[in-house]
Amino acid sequence: MSSVVIAPDKFKGTASASEVSNWIEQAAIVAGYSPESIPMSDGGEGLLEALGGMRRVVWVTSPLGKLVRAEWRISGKTAVIEMAQASGITIVGGPERNDPLAASTRGTGELIVAALLAGATEIIVGCGGSATTDGGVAALAAMEPLERFADIELRALVDVDAKFLDSADLFAAQKGASPAQVVVLSKRLREVAAEFKNRFDIDVTAVEGGGAAGGLGGALFALGAEIESGFEYVARYHGLRESIQRSRNVVTGEGRLDETSFMGKAVGSIIKMAQELGANCLVVAGSATDSGRQMAQSLGAEVQVLPSTLESGSLPPPTMRSLVIRCVRDWLVTVE
Incomplete structure (x- = not known):
């Protein structure tokens, strides 16, 4: 047959x-x-389904500051997180209901902390489907103190190869940003990149995939995460x-x-x-x-x-x- x-x-x-x-x-x-x-995923929605594991649910902060129930998975010491579960565009009701300047990745950081507290030593973060262009700043703030992630293997699975400073120009309009807001967001990303350079001595502007999820990929990279194609990871896994x-x-x-x-x-x-x-x-x-x-x-x-x-x-x-x-x-x- x-x-x-x-x-x-x-x-x-x-x-x-x-x-x-x-x-x-x-x-x-x-x-x-x-x-x-x-069933495939490129690092955006569907990653939990593609990689499986024991289902967990936690309340986290949505992109616009409300509480939202977010699912994640854990198998052994490996946790799988979709940032879209916490900071996704669908959570806010689509681009027409989003506030692109205010949208935050704080909830994604809270999900990562939940995985850490559950005993995960490897945390896979799917970076796709976001409502945000905050450069991942709010996620890192929620993860403080960052020193506790020193021995954690972080992996950012990305669905685009865009660089950090290109994120607003390429994707912010899809998240509801006006042309004027895209300019503001681009300026903000430049400031964030400089902040990361000063704090971590890492240039997030050069790495492919750093612009995924509005710069979340770059933020995780600054913290030591490996950036990898979500498709390549899932394809290899299966x-x-x-x-x-x-x-x-x-x-x-x-x-x-x-x-x-x-x-x-x-x-x-x-x-x-x-x-x-x-x-x-x-x-x-x-x-x-x-x-x-x-x-x-x-x-x-x-x-x-x-x-x-x-x-x-x-x-x-x-x-x-x-x-x-x-x-x-x-x-x-x-x-x-």
């Missing part, structure tokens, strides 16, 4: 990576394939490359396919991996820009775009499920 690797990212605001995997798996079985599901090499078929997908999908994000990275390995690749997307579709096709992937209403969540789940199953099934019966 032929096999297929199923490795979607989330359809943001609509379905988790695990839910989409289940739909694709049903299509594979109907088409006569043996499915291997690997043996994704080896699975695709064996199967020669892979289905991935996300809510929106665009040029940023190829800037360290999961779906673009899977498309590139499939091309390197000579594997057949289908991308299922809720929507796609012309450039996103063209980039995927230039790398040998087939792109199936579902109705644009899918990404907004206006289609009921049974309809979404049926659309995904149909397009995956139809593709699978043609690939061999």
